[in-house]
Amino acid sequence: MRELIVTELDLNNSNNGKLRLDSFLSSQLQMSKNQIQLLIQANNITLNGLPCIKNGTLLKPNDKIHINLPKPHSLDSNAQNMSLSLQNLYKNLSIDILHEDDDILILNKPPNLVIHDAPSVKDPTLTQWLKLHSHILHTLSGEERYGIIHRLDKQTSGVLCIAKSLLAYEILPNQLKSRQMGRYYLAIIDTPLKQNLQVQCFMGRCPTNRLKMSKIHIDENENPPQGVRDSKSSFVKLATSNDGTLELIAIKLHTGRTHQIRTHLESLSRHILGDTLYGYKPSAKSVFYEGRILLHAYILYLTHPKNGQNYTFKAPILLDMLEFIQNHFTKELPNGCKNVMELLEVDSITRAFECFS
Structure with a gap:
């Protein structure tokens, strides 16, 4: 007191x-x-x-x-509510930490990991992993927050930012809105793009499939209905597969809508390998693929909430996607690159988007 x-x-x-x-x-x-x-x-x-x-x-x-400054709830009381077997499962969940200080935690999220708990989710979640590893942010009202600034879909891998301090929890969401914080993604799609391009459209819940989002047409003088929001992504061609049927692309988000990349690609009649929800179909005419969605959040940039310095983080491509790229993208690489990893250097990726300047 x-x-x-x-x-x-x-x-x-x-x-x-x-x-x-x-x-x-x-x-x-x-x-x-x-x-x-x-x-x-x-x-x-x-x-x-x-x-x-x-x-x-x-x-x-x-x-x-x-x-009265409330004391944080103890981790032990939370852990006691979980079965011992489930605790062991969470503790053994491997998540690479790319950076950690007093204010921010940067992770490389593995695929097939849900971010938030829900009654329908029976598998381990990132929030439970954060809780059991003491990465919990307590607000001054005593409520638990996990400091998750942005989200990734269950099957999407890659860089994820967690706020560890109240300062970061307040500042970083504003950076995300102002684009002072931003992300670049990598994806493998089933048909090459004709050119580098940007997609800007309204997005909302798909009227025929509530699990999906879709492009929504809004007349010029019409106000978008509730739940429909503007969205924008930039797409850059990186490399074509050895058989010419697939393409490795980079994506920069200008907004952060649910399923934004997947929805924008579907509007172009392109699909990320493994993304059956948005229309991908394995084909014997190309590489037959039935694994997870090959979408990876590769680069994150932000301004540190405390020291004001600019940071850039790269999340190494996880093994399943990396092996696919190294097996199918080895010939006729652009810019004189000897291998695909040269093509995926951070400076090379960010420079590629200068074509939209």
Whole structure:
């Protein structure tokens, strides 16, 4: 429990002599107003012995404020709710950590891993792995958050950013919205693109299959209905397979809609290998493939929420997709590359998108 008393000096230093509760606490506790709001909502702040209910309550001299900073729930209490066999399963789940500091955790997510728990999900999830490895973020209201800034589909592999501090949890989502944080993906598609191109369209739930998203036509002067949002992706051709039927491409996201890459490719009559939901069909005329979706979140860039430096992370391509690329993309590589790994250097990928500048 912490006690603060409002002084005349506090009021004199405020805007026109008016001092709001949230502004005062934000300054005194070195917390954001959003964090103060969480404390108020959780009934952890009293003013002169009475619970506070409004962020903007105006303070007076000698007002007494008591703040109760809740203790995080212990990991042991969460772990006790899980069976021993399930705990062992989560602990043995192999997830490569690409970078970790006090504020951010960067992972290389394996395929066939669901991000969030749900009643229908019986397999291990990333949130349970984070919990059992003590990667849990507790808000000031005592709620557990796992700091997941963006998501990947179950079968998609690759780089994933986790906020470890409240500072990162507040700043990084805004970076994602402003594109200060961004991602590049790799995919193998069943028919080469005719050229490098960008797709921009409205997307919403597919009216004939609720598991899918689809391109939605909106008239020029029409407002999009609820659940329909604008989307944009850039696609760059990297290499054609040895038999000429498949193509390795790179994708840059300008928005982050559910199934965005898969939906945009379907609108071009192209499909990611393994993505049967969006129309991929194994063919004996080409490489017959029945594995997981060959889509990998390859590069993530962001500005560190604490030190302000720019970071770029590369998630190594996982073995199943890497072997496929090395077996089927060995001939006539562009830009004089001797092997496909030269083609996949970070600088080479990012430069390839300069064609849209």
